[in-house]
């Protein structure tokens with residue numbers, strides 16, 4: 001076991017960065033900048049809110065800034081809008097009752113409220129229950145996953161008999177229902193265990209979020225400590241009741257499970273001591289072996305079978321190796337009261353290649369594969385959900401087949417199919433039509449695709465963003481078949497402009513290849529005869545939106561008026 005002291009101060013550091021970024025309004029999280037893929041209705045309402053807050057038309061600086069930025073639905077700084085609205089120098093806060101001079105002085109109180117939402121509410125909504133189309137919803141029925149669910153249940157039923165179930169590895173591409181099925185089986189397992197009073201439970205950990213050994217063990221330890229404390233409290237309540245009944249002569253000690261009054265008091269004292277001893281693990285700072293032993297003691301405090309469900313297990317291995325899995329998989333030989341079994345879920349089929357052979361064989365005792373859905377299966381899934389999600393007769397006949405067909409092309413991803421259906425519904429709602437048509441699905445597909453691009457571009461490293469910005473500037477200036485040398489020249493100037501280190505041309509060529517792999521540019525190698533070979537590229541994503549996302553980056557935003565030096569391409573090449 002790794003006994004290094006792992007301070008693990010990543011999360012606070014990240015939180016710090018987030019705060020700084022937000023306060024200067026230059027960088028945002030996906031949620032802040034409205035790039036949340038499917039809920040694209042921020043643009044319209046943001047613009048209207050800015051109207052309302054900034055007051056008159058003339059001094060509506062915030063709004064025109066935004067328009068010039070051209071960021072549109074993504075990257076618009078909400079901070080800028082509200083800040084300018086709130087601290088507007090011309091607003092006299094003492095005017096009237098909650099009414100500012102900025103709003104029309106003659107306006108009747110009623111007119112001051114433009115009824116922003118009234119209009120929107122008046123239309124008959126298309127959705128009966130939109131929540132069931134969101135990823136957070138766990139459906140009660142999972143069509144086309146009966147086989148996998150039965151396999152899991154057959155393995156886990158051992159836990160209900162008080163024995164240790166085999167470890168399970170679940171594989172499958174994204175959106176194939178792995179998490180939904182595993183959660184469904186876990187819920188059933190826990191419900192049945194309560195019914196038959198067999199101590200058996202499932203602990204779910206998402207390793208994309210909890211991605212180090214320290215954090216996994218700390219999270220588990222704290223969950224078990226909480227449970228143990230609850231258990232002790234219940235037990236103490238019960239025993240104090242017994243003690244009282246004995247004292248009042250309502251029962252005799254012989255009628256309880258204790259041999260005498262002393263044994264009863266001893267048990268009460270022991271429980272109180274135990275309760276004192278449980279110390280929660282802080283999220284950083286302890287040596288890992290202390291965290292491990294705290295977890296170990298907490299889980300072994302009483303008899304039970306625990307299934308630890310590690311979702312996105314590959315992320316844990318990628319980030320912090322296989323120590324956690326090694327420790328968890330060897331625990332059973334040392335545990336006295338409890339038993340632990342692991343259920344790992346991954347969409348990376350190859351991640352076990354990086355595991356120690358012992359961990360690999362122990363973890364993969366049972367493997368269950370989730371194949372992609374085909375279009376017919378996706379249709380069934382969508383049909384089930386849409387029956388609950390939409391008002392009757394809202395969907396025209398071709399909507400579900402089209403959503404299913406689009407999602408089947410995307411490696412049979414049910415999440416994508418559901419996203420498409422929800423977004424199509426939202427677009428129809430915005431159009432104020434009563435039905436969803438094929439056209440809404442096509443627009444939804446475009447929107448989701450664009451949102452994906454925006455998200456990919458937003459999260460690129462700054463150097464890649466600069467390279468991409470160079471390509472955009474060249475395209476904007478009508479250059480076709482842009483070559484690496486041209487990109488490099490513009491890139492160098494952009495670096496100088498914002499004081500960034502200049503990478504070598506070879507490295508920039510690598511970055512171009514990465515952009516190509518991400519589908520942002522399309523690069524082909526062309527031979528220039530005796531002048532060697534070069535890459536020629538063009539942009540594969542919408543220029544305006546991509547440019548806006550790039551300029552929303554605090555560093556790139558510093559590049560002002562980049563047009564003149566695009567001329568450099570002609571000077572230097």
Ligand SMILES: Nc1ncnc2c1ncn2[C@@H]1O[C@H](COP(=O)(O)OP(=O)(O)OP(=O)(O)O)[C@@H](O)[C@H]1O
Nearest residue numbers: 135142143174175176177178179180347381414415
């Ligand atoms: N057979 C099914 N019936 C109904 N809904 C389903 C089915 N399969 C998947 N879904 C839905 O699709 C979405 C994605 O499913 P889930 O999160 O289980 O996929 P996953 O395989 O775990 O994906 P990832 O690897 O990306 O986490 C969820 O909203 C889930 O409810």
